[in-house]
Amino acid sequence: MINKVILVGNVGADPEVRRFDSNTPVANFRMATSETYTDKQGVRQTNTEWHNIVAWRGLAEIVEKYVKKGSQLYVEGRLRTRSYDDANGVKKYVTEIVADTMKLLGRREGENQNDSYSYGQANSAAITSQVDAIEAEGSDDLPF
Amino acid sequence: MINKVILVGNVGADPEVRRFDSNTPVANFRMATSETYTDKQGVRQTNTEWHNIVAWRGLAEIVEKYVKKGSQLYVEGRLRTRSYDDANGVKKYVTEIVADTMKLLGRREGENQNDSYSYGQANSAAITSQVDAIEAEGSDDLPF
Amino acid sequence: MINKVILVGNVGADPEVRRFDSNTPVANFRMATSETYTDKQGVRQTNTEWHNIVAWRGLAEIVEKYVKKGSQLYVEGRLRTRSYDDANGVKKYVTEIVADTMKLLGRREGENQNDSYSYGQANSAAITSQVDAIEAEGSDDLPF
Amino acid sequence: MINKVILVGNVGADPEVRRFDSNTPVANFRMATSETYTDKQGVRQTNTEWHNIVAWRGLAEIVEKYVKKGSQLYVEGRLRTRSYDDANGVKKYVTEIVADTMKLLGRREGENQNDSYSYGQANSAAITSQVDAIEAEGSDDLPF
DNA sequence: TTTT
DNA sequence: TTTT
Numbered sequence: 001m002i003n004k005v006i007l008v009g010n011v012g013a014d015p016e017v018r019r020f021d022s023n024t025p026v027a028n029f030r031m032a033t034s035e036t037y038t039d040k041q042g043v044r045q046t047n048t049e050w051h052n053i054v055a056w057r058g059l060a061e062i063v064e065k066y067v068k069k070g071s072q073l074y075v076e077g078r079l080r081t082r083s084y085d086d087a088n089g090v091k092k093y094v095t096e097i098v099a100d101t102m103k104l105l106g107r108r109e110g111e112n113q114n115d116s117y118s119y120g121q122a123n124s125a126a127i128t129s130q131v132d133a134i135e136a137e138g139s140d141d142l143p144f
Numbered sequence: 145m146i147n148k149v150i151l152v153g154n155v156g157a158d159p160e161v162r163r164f165d166s167n168t169p170v171a172n173f174r175m176a177t178s179e180t181y182t183d184k185q186g187v188r189q190t191n192t193e194w195h196n197i198v199a200w201r202g203l204a205e206i207v208e209k210y211v212k213k214g215s216q217l218y219v220e221g222r223l224r225t226r227s228y229d230d231a232n233g234v235k236k237y238v239t240e241i242v243a244d245t246m247k248l249l250g251r252r253e254g255e256n257q258n259d260s261y262s263y264g265q266a267n268s269a270a271i272t273s274q275v276d277a278i279e280a281e282g283s284d285d286l287p288f
Numbered sequence: 289m290i291n292k293v294i295l296v297g298n299v300g301a302d303p304e305v306r307r308f309d310s311n312t313p314v315a316n317f318r319m320a321t322s323e324t325y326t327d328k329q330g331v332r333q334t335n336t337e338w339h340n341i342v343a344w345r346g347l348a349e350i351v352e353k354y355v356k357k358g359s360q361l362y363v364e365g366r367l368r369t370r371s372y373d374d375a376n377g378v379k380k381y382v383t384e385i386v387a388d389t390m391k392l393l394g395r396r397e398g399e400n401q402n403d404s405y406s407y408g409q410a411n412s413a414a415i416t417s418q419v420d421a422i423e424a425e426g427s428d429d430l431p432f
Numbered sequence: 433m434i435n436k437v438i439l440v441g442n443v444g445a446d447p448e449v450r451r452f453d454s455n456t457p458v459a460n461f462r463m464a465t466s467e468t469y470t471d472k473q474g475v476r477q478t479n480t481e482w483h484n485i486v487a488w489r490g491l492a493e494i495v496e497k498y499v500k501k502g503s504q505l506y507v508e509g510r511l512r513t514r515s516y517d518d519a520n521g522v523k524k525y526v527t528e529i530v531a532d533t534m535k536l537l538g539r540r541e542g543e544n545q546n547d548s549y550s551y552g553q554a555n556s557a558a559i560t561s562q563v564d565a566i567e568a569e570g571s572d573d574l575p576f
Numbered sequence: 577t578t579t580t
Numbered sequence: 581t582t583t584t
Contacts, residue, residue: 001152001153001154001176001177001178001391001579002150002153002177002218002391003151003193004149004151006146006149006150007148008146008440008537009145010145032145034145049147049222049223051223072537072538074440074506076290078193079223079239081193090234093237093238094237095223103289103290103440145535146508148508152296153579156579157577174577176579177579178578190579192577192578194578214578216578220434247434250393250394289439289440289467290439290441290506291441291465292437292438292439293437293438293511295435297433298581298584299583301581301582318582319582320433320583321433321434322582323433334583336581336583337435337510337512338513338581358583360583367511368481369481369527381526382525383513383527
């Protein structure tokens with residue numbers, strides 16, 4: 001069955017990256033998608049939706065290095081709702097997007113673009129070489 | 145910005161359809177997407193994810209008529225997280241998929257297929273004619 | 289960069305599967321997506337679009353076993369335009385969808401559903417076990 | 433049935449916009465999506481795929497104003513293969529993506545971002561107001 | 577709560 | 581050439 005999410009938006013705050021046992025990294029961050037429309041009174045309105053993004057392993061490492069508050073991002077992943085007990089022992093539910101593919105868009109100082117990263121399509125060696133290649137490109141002078 | 149969800153799965157229970165003031169119908173139902181995999185011990189495992197689907201207006205009416213417990217469905221829509229106060233006055237959050245397009249897949253008794261419905265791409269007259277056409281097809285004898 | 293195609297439609301004719309050197313299987317088939325609309329004169333019209341689908345390796349083997357003329361299918365893949373010289377030595381171009389994920393929908397005699405297959409997300413052992421599992425399910429008696 | 437294409441890439445040359453009878457504008461341009469990978473010899477390789485994009489009416493007008501050679505773009509649309517006779521009277525086929533939604537990504541001089549445009553979801557008045565709003569934003573100083 |  |  002198919003469970004697919006595609007987002008293009010901006011990162012709300014610098015990602016948090018944690019490492020669990022066996023050193024598996026996981027990155028969490030929030031991302032906004034906004035839509036603007038003109039209401040019945042002719043007034044411009046903006047609706048902003050916030051999404052919880054989770055990235056594991058190689059993608060988490062790429063997030064750690066390249067994704068920052070304000071980054072414009074393409075994210076493809078799947079929906080997952082999980083529960084947890086809050087500080088008062090109350091069961092809470094949160095829906096997250098577990099990222100499979102990510103692409104940095106646009107351009108800011110220190111950011112790169114035009115590469116996408118997929119979990120599971122590349123082993124860590126390949127990811128490392130991708131990251132190296134990107135860092136090497138960091139000073140390039142592409143027309144776009 | 146882009147906020148898009150694509151699901152193919154099965155409906156968990158008959159949809160609930162309510163009508164608000166000005167008679168706007170809204171349909172709510174739950175839909176499952178399952179993925180199966182073989183774990184490290186070689187045992188087949190299934191993960192099921194449940195999604196809250198919301199459909200408005202013309203799409204709600206189509207849901208009311210054609211979507212049932214067990215229906216196999218393609219849903220395209222956007223993520224929206226809303227909050228509400230539960231019976232104890234505690235603020236709760238729920239993430240829903242607001243459907244834009246829907247397609248009945250496969251076939252069960254009383255179900256039809258191969259038509260998709262989009263909110264906003266068809267006026268109510270067109271929706272009505274689609275529905276009529278489907279009802280007219282309702283007695284056919286397709287191979288699936 | 290992102291190059292993604294998502295189709296839900298029907299297969300026009302039984303797939304052709306060939307094997308190249310080193311025994312890599314490749315499956316080719318055509319798939320139709322139709323849309324119906326009511327024209328300005330109120331007459332129901334149908335537009336059918338035909339797509340060339342290509343599947344490699346494990347996906348090709350699954351196509352060979354399960355996809356038939358008339359199968360209802362979900363296909364996710366990427367666009368690729370390639371050129372070839374026709375019988376008269378004239379250069380021709382053809383655009384194909386190289387499949388990454390596939391899901392059999394609906395149901396016909398001898399067909400199964402609710403499993404999706406991805407190239408590159410499963411090694412050949414896992415694909416084999418998926419196929420085995422499906423074959424084992426082959427005699428069930430589901431409502432659709 | 434579902435016929436959907438999602439692309440994120442760069443525009444290869446300035447779009448051509450023509451106007452037919454009844455003044456319906458149509459924009460045509462080419463867009464590249466590239467993927468890079470490391471081959472068996474450990475050498476970095478790039479595959480670039482070129483796509484023919486078509487946009488009609490309001491979307492064509494937005495293309496005319498904002499899309500340029502080098503623009504980074506999100507395009508959502510559907511596949512359509514059409515035939516034509518070339519200068520020698522030989523029948524040719526070309527597969528195009530008819531755009532439904534478009535979003536300018538990244539940022540260059542004279543470009544804007546964070547708005548997406550859909551054909552059919554907005555009437556021409558709404559499109560005009562969107563365009564006005566964008567032009568008004570043209571000198572802004574957004575953090576991203 | 578679906579489905580396989 | 582599919583499907584409705």
